[in-house]
């Protein structure tokens with residue numbers, strides 16, 4: 001499947017200007033804009049261990065340095081270690097009643113490294129209680145950490161005092177979320193309890209001392225052949241920065257790094273476009289506004305051999321993923337998108353348009369030019385954007401022209417049962433037979449004319465683009481608008497058609 | 505070379521009839537050879553030791569490097585005991601010791617000598633001329649090597665199960681040699 005949807009042959013332009021295949025895009029139903037992983041806010045929802053699926057609160061995860069306490073990775077090849085059981089003879093072999101004991105050791109199933117290799121004693125419990133190693137620099141690191149914590153606190157304190165003088169009228173976003181007891185005390189006018197780490201001047205640890213006499217280069221490095229089975233590789237050293245073992249007998253199991261569940265949030269309206277279920281065992285989503293559920297998918301069926309300056313036929317297949325009928329219109333693609341994009345954003349955020357304009361210093365005349373229909377303006381839904389992303393120009397060399405057809409075509413809604421229905425398609429759609437050459441349930445193949453530019457050389461990659469306008473039915477209901485609303489959504493589509501062949 | 509197949513099977517071995525055996529092959533006692541495993545003695549005889557497990561689609565081919573093919577005396581490929589050839593491995597090594605494991609889909613070229621207790625990891629491709637030392641473990645995409653502590657444990661349990669199961673569902677070649 002990934003070779004169809006995961007390939008970069010058909011790419012959609014995200015609102016931010018980056019081109020991505022549809023499988024990597026989100027569609028915010030509130031702004032009606034395409035978003036990608038690059039232009040959404042990523043938030044960590046939860047930390048969990050990928051092996052034992054334990055869920056850790058973020059404070060505990062930070063305390064454990066984002067590692068699981070019970071699971072280990074192989075220090076040799078970084079795969080997961082599994083616990084293996086072995087039976088050994090009883091403690092006192094003279095006793096005839098003694099039963100053989102079970103002991104446990106760690107084994108890597110890929111490179112067969114085992115805890116026995118480095119002489120870690122076998123454990124009598126499954127969960128281990130594997131010996132932890134103490135970092136010899138732990139004290140110094142702690143000192144340095146404390147100093148920086150002190151500096152951060154001092155910084156915050158000074159900032160708060162400065163802000164107090166400024167007299168603020170409203171709360172900022174950080175106050176709403178990151179409020180601490182100390183801040184609250186300050187707000188209601190109580191004297192603050194001094195933080196244990198807060199000192200007038202943070203205590204500085206002893207500075208590092210430069211050393212002149214270093215160890216001699218061991219002679220045998222130059223005289224003896226190196227046994228590569230005994231020295232560790234660069235990866236093996238760097239994966240344990242505290243110890244950086246040089247020889248293989250110093251490799252010790254590594255605590256498994258935790259994974260996170262992320263939710264993605266639209267930066268313009270702060271609604272989630274993707275939110276996974278909290279439970280680490282679940283692979284489902286609470287919110288999944290993936291573009292492939294909302295925007296028609298385009299696939300290349302065939303294209304005639306591409307020759308410079310010659311018109312050839314291009315067959316594209318469109319499929320409608322939504323439960324609503326849609327109409328697709330082709331429009332020419334414009335690469336100079338910046339101005340219009342900003343104006344569209346302005347129309348969307350009409351409620352905050354004044355602040356926005358003052359901030360952005362945009363000429364007022366732009367507000368009227370937005371091409372979006374008025375149904376887009378959910379006054380109650382649009383909020384002030386927290387971060388405004390200025391779209392970048394689309395960086396793709398479009399070297400072929402697509403003749404934009406004047407007629408439009410209809411895509412019926414998706415019907416999962418249609419695949420099992422042998423009675424044939426019963427829809428009566430009047431198609432422009434020059435455009436639509438095949439259709440079945442929610443899919444249609446259209447024929448387009450594409451002309452690579454004259455000045456292309458043989459072997460050049462040919463990319464063509466068009467703007468696809470489709471009718472999108474927004475099912476989000478607002479207080480003053482209970483009906484699903486129809487609107488026209490435009491997205492730029494770029495197709496990589498292959499390489500130019502010799503002209504006849 | 506020879507169109508005639510000379511297959512000698514020692515007592516206690518389970519050799520499925522569908523397995524592809526070509527050339528002069530001697531199989532030790534208590535071996536298990538699955539159907540559709542292939543042993544091809546092209547350049548000379550193959551002698552397999554005791555208790556070897558040769559799984560489905562495994563290919564053991566005795567083929568000489570091009571620069572040695574014109575020698576007069578025919579070389580013999582000797583495979584030791586307790587070796588495991590896992591599913592779809594291709595082994596052309598010119599000498600194999602005891603207690604080795606060739607994991608699934610690995611490839612061992614004909615310039616290699618395998619000693620004892622080696623593990624060739626799944627999917628690893630070894631083609632360069634070399635001798636693998638005792639207890640060498642080859643693993644991963646870039647065929648990293650490390651030295652194991654000990655020989656891998658023999659798969660006795662698996663062999664026991666197979667020797668009970670296989671005769672129920674497959675026709676077997678009759679052992680034609682008494683143990684010495």
Ligand SMILES: [Zn+2]
Nearest residue numbers: 014016036039
């Ligand atoms: Zn984007």
Ligand SMILES: [Zn+2]
Nearest residue numbers: 049052068071
């Ligand atoms: Zn864990």
Ligand SMILES: [Zn+2]
Nearest residue numbers: 074077108111
């Ligand atoms: Zn490992």
Ligand SMILES: [Zn+2]
Nearest residue numbers: 028031266269
């Ligand atoms: Zn949004």
